[in-house]
Amino acid sequence: MDKAPQLIQERSAPPATLVIFGASGDLTRRKLIPAVASLARHHRLPREFALVGVARTAMSDEQFADSAINGRGLRDHPQLDGGIRYVSGGYDDPDTYKRLAETLDSLDAERGTAGNRLFYLSTPAEAFEPVINGLAGAGLNHARPGSFARLVIEKPYGRDLATARELDAIVHSSFDEPQVFRIDHYLGKDTVQNVLALRFANSIFQPIWDRSWVDHVQITVAETLGVGTRGGFYESAGAMRDIVQNHVLQVLALALMEPPASFDAEGLRNEKVKLLQAIRLPTDRDIADLAVRGQYTRGGTRDDLMPGYRDEPGVDPLSRTETYAAMRLNVDNWRWAGVPFYVRTGKRLPARVTEVALQFQRPPHLPIPTDQLTELDADALILRIQPDEGISLRFGAKVPGHSFRVRTASMDFSYDKTFREESPEAYERLLLDALLGDPTLFIRTDEVEQCWRIVDPIIEHWAKDHSPIPTYEAASWGPTDADRLIGRSGRKWRNPGGDA
Numbered sequence: 001m002d003k004a005p006q007l008i009q010e011r012s013a014p015p016a017t018l019v020i021f022g023a024s025g026d027l028t029r030r031k032l033i034p035a036v037a038s039l040a041r042h043h044r045l046p047r048e049f050a051l052v053g054v055a056r057t058a059m060s061d062e063q064f065a066d067s068a069i070n071g072r073g074l075r076d077h078p079q080l081d082g083g084i085r086y087v088s089g090g091y092d093d094p095d096t097y098k099r100l101a102e103t104l105d106s107l108d109a110e111r112g113t114a115g116n117r118l119f120y121l122s123t124p125a126e127a128f129e130p131v132i133n134g135l136a137g138a139g140l141n142h143a144r145p146g147s148f149a150r151l152v153i154e155k156p157y158g159r160d161l162a163t164a165r166e167l168d169a170i171v172h173s174s175f176d177e178p179q180v181f182r183i184d185h186y187l188g189k190d191t192v193q194n195v196l197a198l199r200f201a202n203s204i205f206q207p208i209w210d211r212s213w214v215d216h217v218q219i220t221v222a223e224t225l226g227v228g229t230r231g232g233f234y235e236s237a238g239a240m241r242d243i244v245q246n247h248v249l250q251v252l253a254l255a256l257m258e259p260p261a262s263f264d265a266e267g268l269r270n271e272k273v274k275l276l277q278a279i280r281l282p283t284d285r286d287i288a289d290l291a292v293r294g295q296y297t298r299g300g301t302r303d304d305l306m307p308g309y310r311d312e313p314g315v316d317p318l319s320r321t322e323t324y325a326a327m328r329l330n331v332d333n334w335r336w337a338g339v340p341f342y343v344r345t346g347k348r349l350p351a352r353v354t355e356v357a358l359q360f361q362r363p364p365h366l367p368i369p370t371d372q373l374t375e376l377d378a379d380a381l382i383l384r385i386q387p388d389e390g391i392s393l394r395f396g397a398k399v400p401g402h403s404f405r406v407r408t409a410s411m412d413f414s415y416d417k418t419f420r421e422e423s424p425e426a427y428e429r430l431l432l433d434a435l436l437g438d439p440t441l442f443i444r445t446d447e448v449e450q451c452w453r454i455v456d457p458i459i460e461h462w463a464k465d466h467s468p469i470p471t472y473e474a475a476s477w478g479p480t481d482a483d484r485l486i487g488r489s490g491r492k493w494r495n496p497g498g499d500a
């Protein structure tokens with residue numbers, strides 16, 4: 001019998017050393033170390049496991065272990081006890097990699113990590129090239145026979161199509177594509193993977209999942225937080241590069257692609273690429289009607305007044321960076337021709353919510369007087385990715401009583417209430433996949449290119465547009481232009497949790 005694709009197996013990691021570059025940073029502290037901690041807690045790491053942090057900040061092994069691991073309650077985990085090292089040095093200094101290689105060899109000897117290495121680039125993008133070259137200079141890009149050397153690269157992958165291709169050339173000068181794992185942590189979320197389960201493990205949804213039934217689709221990635229301490233990074237990214245190019249387009253691709261023959265890495269990624277290729281590019285003439293940006297200004301309530309983006313640390317007081325982006329997309333294929341897809345993301349919106357909402361067409365004829373239907377919305381299927389994970393089906397139901405009033409009702413599935421199993425954190429899931437060499441939930445190079453192809457024209461258009469950037473008050477649902485974008489076709493945004 002064929003082996004099941006790795007995506008659908010229960011697994012634990014092989015002997016290996018995880019090497020994190022940028023080990024003194026925000027992502028390492030907030031996401032990667034907790035992910036390692038959770039893998040250890042759930043017995044998914046073998047005793048032959050080690051962790052090495054690399055960064056310029058001076059720290060001893062003990063200090064790194066203390067700050068990184070012990071603080072997470074991992075002191076007593078045999079998988080990590082004595083297996084934590086720290087290498088401090090410049091990313092472009094060959095000596096850093098020489099010391100790293102010695103550390104890795106000694107861990108192989110002491111802990112039996114078998115020469116398996118997973119290098120995680122958790123630095124700002126400027127450091128990717130020197131780290132890749134440094135690894136190759138020390139021969140760390142090659143594994144001994146029977147072992148692996150893999151590279152995980154954080155997002156955003158490039159700043160546009162051209163720089164993504166340049167980065168790929170640098171990566172491929174030292175690593176072969178099967179060694180490369182481009183991460184988008186949204187793909188590690190159970191609820192994002194559940195888009196696949198809902199669509200392809202059931203037969204009832206597939207017949208209505210197309211232009212004959214769907215009026216339009218809305219994808220929202222809304223955050224209540226501002227840019228926090230990441231103002232410096234965000235200034236050069238903006239919402240389009242930070243969220244739309246990766247998380248939003250990945251979720252969209254999973255929601256709209258054709259059924260793959262199997263959930264193996266190539267089958268799944270081929271279908272995503274085909275879908276992304278079918279997205280029509282806006283022309284310079286219609287871009288203004290199809291894409292909207294905004295930047296948050298001071299807002300909130302008197303008791304909870306939030307600063308404007310330009311007042312955040314690390315942000316230019318005259319910044320023109322967008323903290324909100326919305327687009328209308330068209331997919332030129334047989335299934336979706338004519339159906340509009342509205343996507344939006346923003347910081348400092350009134351609710352933290354990520355969802356995919358399919359709104360269905362109204363019935364062709366309603367045998368009920370219109371005054372009985374004033375509380376009836378169009379039918380909708382809402383895939384709630386976070387934070388209230390689940391699925392809602394919204395449909396019309398007769399209100400009890402002597403009249404024939406029909407009001408929208410909701411049938412809800414909640415992860416929390418239905419399953420007792422715990423969801424792994426996205427980074428935990430993806431770290432384990434990379435340790436196992438399963439690329440299914442990582443981004444292939446042609447996907448990256450397709451995503452840049454879609455957002456590049458809009459980013460370039462905005463860069464040339466010198467009119468004042470539209471604004472929205474913190475804790476509101478974005479600039480009024482976004483309402484016009486969707487309102488032009490007589491539709492409106494679903495604002496989960498209500499309008500603010």
Ligand SMILES: NC(=O)C1=CN([C@@H]2O[C@H](COP(=O)(O)OP(=O)(O)OC[C@H]3O[C@@H](n4cnc5c(N)ncnc54)[C@H](OP(=O)(O)O)[C@@H]3O)[C@@H](O)[C@H]2O)C=CC1
Pocket residue numbers: 021022023024025026027028055056057091121122123124125126127154155156230
């Ligand atoms: N933080 C987050 O929530 C998310 C981050 N990412 C991506 O993950 C990666 C890491 O993010 P994050 O941890 O926030 O980054 P940080 O800005 O915290 O940087 C990580 C570490 O890299 C080193 N570093 C900082 N600037 C430079 C530089 N210019 N050149 C070389 N090294 C530098 C610093 O360590 P030292 O000075 O000690 O060498 C720093 O501690 C980035 O690519 C980011 O885009 C992706 C999704 C979410």
Ligand SMILES: O=C1O[C@H](COP(=O)(O)O)[C@@H](O)[C@H](O)[C@H]1O
Pocket residue numbers: 223242243
């Ligand atoms: O990649 C990023 O994602 C986070 C949002 O992730 P979530 O899992 O909390 O939804 C976002 O805040 C950050 O700006 C971005 O770089």
